[in-house]
Amino acid sequence: MSQNHTENGGAGHERNRAYDASLRLLAARARSRAELAERLHRKGHADTVVAPLLDDLERAGLLDDADFAEQWVYFRHRDGARSRRALGVELRRKGVDDAVIEQAVAQISDDDERGRAAALVRRTLSRRRAPVADDADAARREQRRLVGMLARKGYGSELAYGVVMDEWRAAAEERAADGG
Structure with missing residues (x-):
């Protein structure tokens, strides 16, 4: 000093x-x-x-704003399942420069983002009792809830809907294979 x-x-x-x-x-x-x-x-x-x-x-x-932003992105994406867009907003609120933000969120690839969203949906589906196969209204409500959950974490609607539908089908196939 x-x-x-x-x-x-x-x-x-x-x-x-x-x-x-x-x-x-x-x-x-x-x-x-x-x-x-x-x-x-x-x-x-x-x-x-x-x-x-x-x-x-x-x-x-x-x-060091660059180091701070890199750490923030890594942990908030990994633990909080935040999207690149949501992380950018959070860093902007913390006064980080846009160029630094852009560099920090670039560490998350499209595949990483999709994979993190899918893992979050899988985890959520595993904790909830799935609607009965013949209750289409209940299934649509649950799918909307899952899309909304991803949207609140900053994922775009197209990605969120695609991930939810893919994971929904996979969960249904797994239940069918398990006999239930």
């Missing part, structure tokens, strides 16, 4: 407080530059302290 970090009183004291707050926030989880700035401002730290501090944190490698 700079010489100000070790000064006592005045601006040095505020910088120390902002620095300590930054480290606590970053220890909890990675954050974007804009997100950390907003949190520090909310804690009452002046921009004259926050902006240079964030620059120092970036130079030290403790704050």
